[in-house]
Amino acid sequence: MLFTNAVGEIVHQSCYDNHGEPNKNIGDAFLIVWRSMLSTDYGKVVDGALTSFRRCVREIASSLTLQLVTDVEAMHNKFGRGVYQTKLGFGLHFGWSVEGPVGTTTKIDCSYLSPEVKISDRLEAATKIYSSNILMSGQFYDLLSDNIKVGVRLIDYVTLKHCKKPFRIYADDRSNLWLQMNARLVEIHGAEAAYELFSKTFHEGIDAFIKGDWPTAQQKLESARDFCPMDAPTLLLLKEMKTRSLDPVTPTAPLDWKGYHESEV
Numbered sequence: 001m002l003f004t005n006a007v008g009e010i011v012h013q014s015c016y017d018n019h020g021e022p023n024k025n026i027g028d029a030f031l032i033v034w035r036s037m038l039s040t041d042y043g044k045v046v047d048g049a050l051t052s053f054r055r056c057v058r059e060i061a062s063s064l065t066l067q068l069v070t071d072v073e074a075m076h077n078k079f080g081r082g083v084y085q086t087k088l089g090f091g092l093h094f095g096w097s098v099e100g101p102v103g104t105t106t107k108i109d110c111s112y113l114s115p116e117v118k119i120s121d122r123l124e125a126a127t128k129i130y131s132s133n134i135l136m137s138g139q140f141y142d143l144l145s146d147n148i149k150v151g152v153r154l155i156d157y158v159t160l161k162h163c164k165k166p167f168r169i170y171a172d173d174r175s176n177l178w179l180q181m182n183a184r185l186v187e188i189h190g191a192e193a194a195y196e197l198f199s200k201t202f203h204e205g206i207d208a209f210i211k212g213d214w215p216t217a218q219q220k221l222e223s224a225r226d227f228c229p230m231d232a233p234t235l236l237l238l239k240e241m242k243t244r245s246l247d248p249v250t251p252t253a254p255l256d257w258k259g260y261h262e263s264e265v
Contacts, residue, residue: 003069003070004028006069007028007066007086007088010063011030011032011056011088012030014052014053014056014059015032015049015052015056017052018048018052019034019044020032020034020048020049020052021034021035024109032049034046034049042094042143043143043144045094046094046143046144049140050092050134050136050144050172051148053092053133053175054134054174054175056090057087057088057133057177058175060086060088061086070084070086085177087177087178088133089125089132089134090124090127090133090134090135091121091122091123091124091126091127091135092120092134092135092136092137093119093120093123093137093139094139094140094143095117095139096114096116097113097114097116098112098113098114099111099112100113119137119167122160122161123135123169123265125265126169129232129236129264129265130155130169130232130236131176131231131232132171132172132173132179132232133172133175133176134175134176135169135170136152136169136170136172137167137168138167138168141168150174151172152170152171152173153170153173153202153203153233154168154169154206155170155206155233156168156169156236156263157210157259157261158260158261158262158263159261159262160263161263161264166259166260173195173199178230178232179228180229181194181195181198181227182194182226182227182228182229185197185226194227198224198227198228198231201220201223202220202224202231202233202234204216204220205217205219205220205221205224205237206221206237208220209221209237209241212253212257212259214241214251214252214253215250215251217241217251218238218251221237221238222238244261
């Protein structure tokens with residue numbers, strides 16, 4: 001409880017400072033809501049949400065309280081001494097919901113009901129698959145200000161489980177604690193230039209993947225691996241092409257390829 005509440009204090013304060021409303025938590029999962037009644041405010045709402053979660057990642061990673069709470073023998077025995085690091089996954093989506101009270105006179109809660117709410121939950125779960133702290137839907141990304149979009153990367157185009165509509169999934173590389181660049185290439189190009197080259201090459205790869213030009217997609221994604229060898233989105237796209245290719249030697253998109261694929265998320 002001390003651990004979860006220490007995390008909750010960081011999450012709630014960061015979201016509150018950026019005009020979010022902490023709603024409830026189920027175990028160690030938190031639901032935060034940003035509301036707007038005017039379409040002219042949508043950009044400010046999504047900018048505030050992403051800014052808030054970026055701050056959460058930074059403060060949780062550097063929290064002395066969390067370091068003290070996890071500095072116990074049970075943690076060292078499970079993960080190794082000095083290895084454990086607290087990481088949270090965040091799913092961001094923009095859509096509609098019905099806000100209302102659920103319960104009775106004995107106990108009542110404010111709840112948000114709609115299919116859109118579940119998408120945020122799915123994206124949060126997918127942070128473990130894509131090894132990224134913050135994932136967001138295309139609907140959310142499209143509303144971001146240009147300066148806030150810096151460091152955000154399209155990583156997949158999928159249908160979520162039990163859903164026919166395809167979704168673009170974006171990852172925030174600026175806050176991704178899993179993203180590890182090739183130290184040799186960082187030394188050659190500099191950190192910022194190395195990331196820009198990686199991001200550009202990956203973008204060309206996923207663009208070719210979506211268009212069905214899988215030979216180019218494989219070439220570009222393999223080049224992206226040179227910059228970030230363990231990048232999960234890169235590895236997942238290469239695996240998808242290898243699994244579904246019509247040709248075992250040359251990557252070839254299926255005849256019915258529509259630009260997206262099914263996901264277990």
